[in-house]
Amino acid sequence: MDIKDVENLAKLARIELSEEEKRETLSDMKDILDYVKQIENVRVDDIKTEYDITNVWREDEIEIQDFSKELIIGQFPDVQNGFLKVKKIL
Amino acid sequence: MIDLNTLTIVSARAKLDAKEFSAVQLAQGYLDEIKKKNGELNAYLEVYDDVLEQAKVADDMIAKGESYPLLGIPLAIKDVILIKGRRVSAASKMLENYVASYDATVITKLKKQGAIFLGRTNTDEFAMGGSTENSAYGVTKNPHDVSRVAGGSSGGSVVAVAANLALGALGSDTGGSVREPAAFCGIVGFKPTYGRVSRYGLIAMGSSLDCIGPIAKNVEDAKIIFNAVDGQDFLDSTSITDTTYQKVSLKKVIGVPFDLVNGEGVSKEVKESFNQSIKKLETIGFTIKDITLKNLDAALATYYIIMPAEASTNLSRFDGVRYGLHKDGKNLLEDYMLSKASGFGKEVRRRILLGTYVLSHGYYDAYYRKAQNVRSALKKEFIKAFDDVDVIITPTVPFVAWKIGEKNDPVSVYLADIFTVTANIVGIPAISIPSGNILTEGKKLPLGIQFMAPHGREDLLFEIGNKFEAL
Numbered sequence: 001m002d003i004k005d006v007e008n009l010a011k012l013a014r015i016e017l018s019e020e021e022k023r024e025t026l027s028d029m030k031d032i033l034d035y036v037k038q039i040e041n042v043r044v045d046d047i048k049t050e051y052d053i054t055n056v057w058r059e060d061e062i063e064i065q066d067f068s069k070e071l072i073i074g075q076f077p078d079v080q081n082g083f084l085k086v087k088k089i090l
Numbered sequence: 091m092i093d094l095n096t097l098t099i100v101s102a103r104a105k106l107d108a109k110e111f112s113a114v115q116l117a118q119g120y121l122d123e124i125k126k127k128n129g130e131l132n133a134y135l136e137v138y139d140d141v142l143e144q145a146k147v148a149d150d151m152i153a154k155g156e157s158y159p160l161l162g163i164p165l166a167i168k169d170v171i172l173i174k175g176r177r178v179s180a181a182s183k184m185l186e187n188y189v190a191s192y193d194a195t196v197i198t199k200l201k202k203q204g205a206i207f208l209g210r211t212n213t214d215e216f217a218m219g220g221s222t223e224n225s226a227y228g229v230t231k232n233p234h235d236v237s238r239v240a241g242g243s244s245g246g247s248v249v250a251v252a253a254n255l256a257l258g259a260l261g262s263d264t265g266g267s268v269r270e271p272a273a274f275c276g277i278v279g280f281k282p283t284y285g286r287v288s289r290y291g292l293i294a295m296g297s298s299l300d301c302i303g304p305i306a307k308n309v310e311d312a313k314i315i316f317n318a319v320d321g322q323d324f325l326d327s328t329s330i331t332d333t334t335y336q337k338v339s340l341k342k343v344i345g346v347p348f349d350l351v352n353g354e355g356v357s358k359e360v361k362e363s364f365n366q367s368i369k370k371l372e373t374i375g376f377t378i379k380d381i382t383l384k385n386l387d388a389a390l391a392t393y394y395i396i397m398p399a400e401a402s403t404n405l406s407r408f409d410g411v412r413y414g415l416h417k418d419g420k421n422l423l424e425d426y427m428l429s430k431a432s433g434f435g436k437e438v439r440r441r442i443l444l445g446t447y448v449l450s451h452g453y454y455d456a457y458y459r460k461a462q463n464v465r466s467a468l469k470k471e472f473i474k475a476f477d478d479v480d481v482i483i484t485p486t487v488p489f490v491a492w493k494i495g496e497k498n499d500p501v502s503v504y505l506a507d508i509f510t511v512t513a514n515i516v517g518i519p520a521i522s523i524p525s526g527n528i529l530t531e532g533k534k535l536p537l538g539i540q541f542m543a544p545h546g547r548e549d550l551l552f553e554i555g556n557k558f559e560a561l
Binding site: 005006009010012013014015016017021024025028029031032033035036037038039040042044047048056058065066067068071072074075076077078084086087088089 | 188423
C-alpha cells in the first residue's frame with residue numbers, strides 16, 4: 001500500500017484528507033493490515049460461508065409510526081417549501 | 091439522604107414501592123451526584139433538563155398503585171440510542187446538533203415502564219474504540235483512577251453506573267463495548283444473543299455484530315434491564331424469538347480455551363486472577379474442561395475486517411445532505427468530501443477507509459470473503475464446543491485499564507478486544523462480571539471475568555453469574 005492507494009480510498013469514501021492526514025493514515029493502515037493479514041494463513045477450505053439469511057415477511061398493512069415530520073425537516077441543511085433542497089447532480 | 095452506593099435496582103424498587111423515598115427524591119440524589127462528579131469524570135455529554143418532571147410522572151404512577159421493575163429508576167443512555175426530541179450525537183461532530191425524530195424500540199419499552207432518563211453518555215465516536223478516547227467531546231475517566239481510561243466504547247454509561255451517577259444504563263456492544271469498560275470499572279456488562287434486543291433506533295456500526303446491552307451494578311440488575319428491553323420487534327428484521335434457539339439441560343461443565351488465555355499479550359496478573367476465579371467455580375461444583383477452538387486466535391483479525399467493512403457501509407449515509415453536519419463546497423461532491431472530512435474524527439475515518447479497502451475489487455476475496463469463511467468456521471466450532479460445556483469462560487480483558495493517552499497506535503488498542511470480539515463474531519450472549527482488583531501504582535484497578543453461553547441462553551449466564559457473584 002502506498003500514498004496513491006490512500007488517495008484512491010479517500011476518493012471512494014468521499015473523505016477529503018490533507019497531506020499530513022494521508023501520511024498518517026498510510027502508516028496506521030499498514031499496521032492494521034499487517035495484523036489482519038494473519039487471516040491469510042487460516043485454513044478453512046472445508047468450510048463454506050453460511051449466511052443465516054431468511055426472509056422476514058409481514059402483512060402489508062399500514063402501521064402508523066411515531067415520526068415527527070417537523071423534526072425531520074428541521075434537520076435538513078437546506079429546505080424549500082418543506083422539501084430538502086440539494087445541489088444539482090448533473 | 092439516600093445511600094446511592096449500596097442502592098441497586100432491586101432495593102430501589104422495594105423502597106420506591108414502600109414510599110421510603112419518592113422517584114423525585116431519588117432522581118434528585120443522582121442529579122446532585124452528577125453535579126459533583128461529572129465535571130471530572132465526563133460520563134455524561136448531556137444531563138436532561140426535565141429529569142425531575144419525568145420523576146414526577148413516575149411518582150404519579152406509583153401513587154396510582156402501578157409497579158414495574160424500572161418504574162422511577164434513573165438510567166443513563168449511551169449517546170447512540172435515539173430518544174425522540176432529544177439530541178443524539180454518537181459523540182461525533184457529524185451529529186453534534188442532530189435531534190432524534192423517533193424513539194428506539196428499547197426506549198419505547200423503558201418509557202412504558204416509567205424509567206427515568208438522566209442523560210446521554212459519552213462514547214468513542216460512533217462507538218468506535220475501546221477507551222472513550224475517540225470521543226469528539228473529551229475522554230471519560232475511570233473512577234478508580236482518573237488518570238486511566240474507563241474503557242469503551244460505552245465508557246460513559248459504565249462510569250455513570252460505577253460512580254453512582256445512574257442506577258443502571260444501556261450501552262451498545264459490537265466487539266466488547268459494554269463488557270470491556272464494565273471490566274475496567276468493576277461492574278457488570280451484558281451482551282445478549284445477536285437479535286435478542288431490537289436495534290431499531292441504534293446508530294449502526296457493524297450491523298451483523300451490533301447489540302444493545304445492559305450495564306448494571308450486579309447480575310440481577312442487568313437481568314432486570316435486559317428483561318425490560320428484549321423481545322422480537324417487527325421494526326428490526328434481525329430480531330429473534332424465544333423459540334429461535336433450542337434449550338438444553340445443564341451439564342455443570344465450564345469450558346476454558348487455555349491456549350488463548352495463556353497466550354502472549356495477556357498480563358501475568360490477569361492470568362493469576364483468572365485462575366483464582368476458576369478455583370472458585372470448582373468449589374461450587376463446576377468441572378473445568380480445557381477446550382481447543384481451532385480458529386479462536388483468528389477471531390480478532392476476522393473482527394477487524396468484518397467490522398470496518400460494515401461500518402464503512404453504514405457510515406456512508408452521513409454525507410451532509412439530509413441531516414448532520416453540512417459543509418458547503420462548490421458542488422455536491424465537494425459537499426460530501428468536506429462534510430465527511432470535518433464531521434468524522436481520526437478513528438472513524440480510519441475504519442471507513444479500512445472497510446473501503448477490504449471491500450474493494452482485488453482485496454475482497456483475500457480479506458472480506460476469507461473473514462466470512464473464518465466466521466462460519468468459528469461459529470461451528472463454538473456450537474460444537476457447547477455440546478460438552480454449559481458456558482465458556484475467559485478473562486474479559488487481557489490487562490487493566492491503561493493510562494489516558496498511553497496507547498497511540500490503533501493495533502495496541504484493538505488487542506484489548508481479544509477476548510470479547512468472539513461473542514459478536516459468533517452471535518452468542520456474554521457477560522462480564524467483576525472478578526477482583528489488581529493493585530497498580532497504589533490504586534485498586536478492577537478486572538472482569540467473561541462468561542459466554544450458547545445462542546439464546548442468556549438464562550445460563552444469569553444463573554451461573556449470580557452464583558459466581560455470591561462467592
